[in-house]
Amino acid sequence: MLTVDHLKKHFGFVRAVDNINLQIREGEIVSIIGTNGAGKTTLVNLISGYLKPDSGRILFFDKDITYASPYVRIKLGVGRSFQLIQLFGNSTVLDNVRTALFSKYGMIRKGLLPADRYSSVTEEAIQILNNFNMSDKKELTPTGLSEGDLKILDIAIAFALKSKLLLLDEPTSGVATSDKFKVMDSIVSAIKKEGVSTLIIEHDMDIVSGYSDRVIVMHEGRIMAEGKPDEIMENRDVKAIVFGIVS
Amino acid sequence: MRRNPRWIAYTLIFIGLLFIPRLFSIHDLMLFEYGLTFAIVGLGFNLLLGYTGLLSFGHGAYFAVGAYTVGMFAKYLPQAYSLELLIPAALFLSLVLSVIFGFLCVRHTKIFFSILTLSLSMLLYALLFKLYHITGGSDGLRVPLPTLLDMSFRGIRRPEFLSGTYYYFLLILFAVSCVIMRGIVSSPFGKALQAIRDNEVRAELIGIRVRRYRLYAFILSGMFVGLGGALWSFVNGHVTADLSHWVFSGEIVYMTLLGGFGIFEGPIIGAILFTYLKLYAMGNTQYWMFVIGATLIVLVLLLPNGVAGAIAVLLAKLKRKKAFEGTTC
Amino acid sequence: MWVIYTLNGLYFAALLFLTSLGLNIILGVMGILNLAHGSLYAIGAFMAAWTIIQIATKALAPFIFLSLLSGLVLAGVVGFLMEKSLIRAMYKRTLEYQLLLTFGALLLLEDVIKMIWGGQAYYASAPFDLLGSINVLGHVYPIYFLFVMCITFLAGLFIWFFMGRTKLGIMLRAISLDREMATGLGLDIGRLSTFAFVLGSGLAGLAGALVVPTTPALLGIGMEPLILAFIVVVVGGLGSLKGALVGALLVGFTRSFGIAIFPEIELPLLFLIAGVILVVKPQGLFGR
Numbered sequence: 001m002l003t004v005d006h007l008k009k010h011f012g013f014v015r016a017v018d019n020i021n022l023q024i025r026e027g028e029i030v031s032i033i034g035t036n037g038a039g040k041t042t043l044v045n046l047i048s049g050y051l052k053p054d055s056g057r058i059l060f061f062d063k064d065i066t067y068a069s070p071y072v073r074i075k076l077g078v079g080r081s082f083q084l085i086q087l088f089g090n091s092t093v094l095d096n097v098r099t100a101l102f103s104k105y106g107m108i109r110k111g112l113l114p115a116d117r118y119s120s121v122t123e124e125a126i127q128i129l130n131n132f133n134m135s136d137k138k139e140l141t142p143t144g145l146s147e148g149d150l151k152i153l154d155i156a157i158a159f160a161l162k163s164k165l166l167l168l169d170e171p172t173s174g175v176a177t178s179d180k181f182k183v184m185d186s187i188v189s190a191i192k193k194e195g196v197s198t199l200i201i202e203h204d205m206d207i208v209s210g211y212s213d214r215v216i217v218m219h220e221g222r223i224m225a226e227g228k229p230d231e232i233m234e235n236r237d238v239k240a241i242v243f244g245i246v247s
Numbered sequence: 248m249r250r251n252p253r254w255i256a257y258t259l260i261f262i263g264l265l266f267i268p269r270l271f272s273i274h275d276l277m278l279f280e281y282g283l284t285f286a287i288v289g290l291g292f293n294l295l296l297g298y299t300g301l302l303s304f305g306h307g308a309y310f311a312v313g314a315y316t317v318g319m320f321a322k323y324l325p326q327a328y329s330l331e332l333l334i335p336a337a338l339f340l341s342l343v344l345s346v347i348f349g350f351l352c353v354r355h356t357k358i359f360f361s362i363l364t365l366s367l368s369m370l371l372y373a374l375l376f377k378l379y380h381i382t383g384g385s386d387g388l389r390v391p392l393p394t395l396l397d398m399s400f401r402g403i404r405r406p407e408f409l410s411g412t413y414y415y416f417l418l419i420l421f422a423v424s425c426v427i428m429r430g431i432v433s434s435p436f437g438k439a440l441q442a443i444r445d446n447e448v449r450a451e452l453i454g455i456r457v458r459r460y461r462l463y464a465f466i467l468s469g470m471f472v473g474l475g476g477a478l479w480s481f482v483n484g485h486v487t488a489d490l491s492h493w494v495f496s497g498e499i500v501y502m503t504l505l506g507g508f509g510i511f512e513g514p515i516i517g518a519i520l521f522t523y524l525k526l527y528a529m530g531n532t533q534y535w536m537f538v539i540g541a542t543l544i545v546l547v548l549l550l551p552n553g554v555a556g557a558i559a560v561l562l563a564k565l566k567r568k569k570a571f572e573g574t575t576c
Numbered sequence: 577m578w579v580i581y582t583l584n585g586l587y588f589a590a591l592l593f594l595t596s597l598g599l600n601i602i603l604g605v606m607g608i609l610n611l612a613h614g615s616l617y618a619i620g621a622f623m624a625a626w627t628i629i630q631i632a633t634k635a636l637a638p639f640i641f642l643s644l645l646s647g648l649v650l651a652g653v654v655g656f657l658m659e660k661s662l663i664r665a666m667y668k669r670t671l672e673y674q675l676l677l678t679f680g681a682l683l684l685l686e687d688v689i690k691m692i693w694g695g696q697a698y699y700a701s702a703p704f705d706l707l708g709s710i711n712v713l714g715h716v717y718p719i720y721f722l723f724v725m726c727i728t729f730l731a732g733l734f735i736w737f738f739m740g741r742t743k744l745g746i747m748l749r750a751i752s753l754d755r756e757m758a759t760g761l762g763l764d765i766g767r768l769s770t771f772a773f774v775l776g777s778g779l780a781g782l783a784g785a786l787v788v789p790t791t792p793a794l795l796g797i798g799m800e801p802l803i804l805a806f807i808v809v810v811v812g813g814l815g816s817l818k819g820a821l822v823g824a825l826l827v828g829f830t831r832s833f834g835i836a837i838f839p840e841i842e843l844p845l846l847f848l849i850a851g852v853i854l855v856v857k858p859q860g861l862f863g864r
Binding site (some may be wrong): 074075089111113116129157160162 | 437444448
């Protein structure tokens with residue numbers, strides 16, 4: 001449902017994204033790996049609308065969103081999480097998610113009752129938190145949460161917006177190694193449940209091989225290799241360039 | 248929510264407040280009424296500061312609009328000088344001014360917002376001050392006793408008016424203001440405002456129209472403050488241009504912070520405390536500004552969450568202690 | 577008469593320039609909007625007035641320079657004390673707290689002035705009288721006003737030179753342009769900020785000291801200069817020397833011609849201009 005067609009983005013001499021073609025199908029979880037500066041974040045920025053390309057097209061469900069603003073893409077269903085967590089620090093976990101739902105349903109202007117009275121929306125927010133294994137923390141504020149929980153909450157908010165495509169930029173960075181799998185389990189189980197397509201930028205190969213349907217390897221702005229996780233792990237060029245293993 | 252212990256406490260307090268005219272002297276009652284009007288102001292102001300995260304140093308302008316609406320009616324439309332007309336008029340005019348000023352101000356944030364609100368309120372001050380033929384200039388306007396529905400208060404002096412019908416009128420409007428404000432802050436709109444306060448960028452990203460809702464908050468806040476100003480004018484008997492001066496706006500900020508802007512009840516407590524603090528200081532020393540200034544400084548440094556905030560923290564600690572003690576053997 | 581209006585405009589602008597320069601330096605280097613700036617102006621005024629009354633000689637030079645110096649120095653000292661006690665506490669807090677703390681300081685200082693100098697007016701017109709008048713383009717004009725313009729010009733020149741050429745000044749500008757970078761370069765932000773605050777306060781005190789021979793020192797004398805300086809900073813742009821100059825001239829001339837031609841509209845007009853500029857260009861004419 002996402003098609004990237006001959007996408008190019010150059011910053012002067014730097015070819016951040018150099019003629020990228022890729023497709024993501026519904027319900028797929030695709031990881032992008034590559035060395036630093038390979039162009040992964042630039043690609044995500046192009047897809048989510050924070051950068052406009054020099055040439056090429058981006059199609060989302062056959063709609064051309066190449067030059068659409070981030071706001072429009074969000075409305076269409078392209079959600080994104082950031083490396084630096086962006087949360088509502090003084091609101092409860094429940095409110096963080098529920099307010100996103102209120103916004104989605106256009107209830108902010110029409111809702112005259114106290115928020116708690118809207119049981120269906122509140123239930124839905126709790127359900128989303130459940131999917132992410134966070135419903136026990138719903139009355140806490142972000143200040144009391146661990147790094148991993150903050151990341152999950154960040155993604156849960158993007159989730160509440162009913163994104164059909166989620167772009168996750170290093171979802172486990174900053175999370176303690178012992179928590180990484182727990183965090184990914186929560187995220188992926190919620191994703192699979194709703195059938196949301198996901199594009200993940202990751203460096204941790206355990207995470208990549210554990211959760212991806214497909215892996216795309218980028219190097220110097222181009223796609224170097226593509227395939228199932230185990231195929232990629234065995235690919236000699238990938239091993240040499242990305243992992244620095246020469247055999 | 249109706250069964251919530253909070254509402255029971257509020258109802259009890261309200262009932263208690265009904266008896267105040269019998270218990271307080273006229274002088275103390277007037278002081279309390281000043282406090283109530285400022286409590287309404289504080290509630291309105293805090294919608295903008297505590298819930299939306301915008302610090303206005305020019306809210307005196309809306310207070311002045313409310314107060315001068317009353318004064319102007321007294322001067323130019325004495326035949327319509329009746330509470331049931333004056334209050335809606337004050338609300339309407341505060342709405343108009345907050346729409347105009349708000350539209351200009353919400354495009355900016357942080358210090359620019361504060362500076363712009365200050366400048367605009369001083370513009371109003373300058374107009375009120377200079378156009379003395381209309382507004383009475385530095386002398387201001389007199390505020391005689393109004394009528395309410397069919398009741399005329401001719402022949403009564405102000406203290407009796409204030410301790411009789413007017414007290415209950417004010418109390419009811421205060422209670423209604425509290426209920427409405429409570430409704431606003433707990434509604435989805437209120438939640439959206441808090442999201443805007445916490446993270447403007449993220450709020451925009453979840454589809455909240457930040458500028459528009461800031462404007463709505465600004466307008467609602469201006470209306471509450473204008474209502475407070477109108478109600479205040481009857482207690483004071485007199486309105487002057489100083490009400491739009493930035494120092495007065497500073498006092499509004501002060502009382503909100505005194506009570507604590509993180510809690511709903513904070514501004515109410517702050518308003519009442521400030522009223523008593525100021526009058527106590529003015530009554531006991533010629534250096535009352537020193538007292539107020541020093542208190543403000545100490546307050547900001549030691550109790551950043553205000554009095555209500557400090558109490559809340561204390562209560563939370565006691566609760567935890569009790570829970571802890573309950574679990575140890 | 578236009579000659580007189582123009583000269584008056586320059587005079588107002590001169591005083592405003594000094595005051596707003598001080599406000600601007602503090603705002604630029606420390607990011608703090610000091611609401612008590614007017615109180616420092618008042619302290620300078622009262623100190624200078626008191627000095628002039630005490631000295632009461634006919635020797636012009638000591639008169640003037642002692643009074644100006646005393647006003648400047650006292651304001652600087654008070655600024656120093658303020659910075660050390662209050663402003664330090666503000667670094668970690670948000671804007672609301674800053675404004676409130678300086679607001680509290682304003683209330684406090686107004687009464688401190690009352691405590692020290694009492695509630696009466698101090699008339700210190702001796703320097704004004706001693707200097708006499710001069711004939712400017714066919715009009716009689718007090719020399720003292722021209723003297724004020726000279727002092728301001730010198731002060732402005734000094735600040736310009738200081739900010740642009742001296743090491744200390746360049747460091748201050750570095751901080752105002754990019755605080756984090758400056759820290760990274762190893763600049764002692766704490767000491768430099770104190771210095772900036774003292775400098776700004778001293779300028780306010782100097783302005784107050786300059787004005788007393790023409791106006792008696794009264795309680796609340798600093799309020800209007802504060803608001804006007806505020807307008808100048810806002811109109812000219814936060815942190816800009818050129819902006820302070822242009823803003824001061826704009827406000828000074830509006831004031832001078834406004835009072836002469838249409839007194840009722842003068843004050844509202846100023847705020848209207850400020851409001852319009854803020855709406856169109858919130859950073860001010862030359863602001864960043």
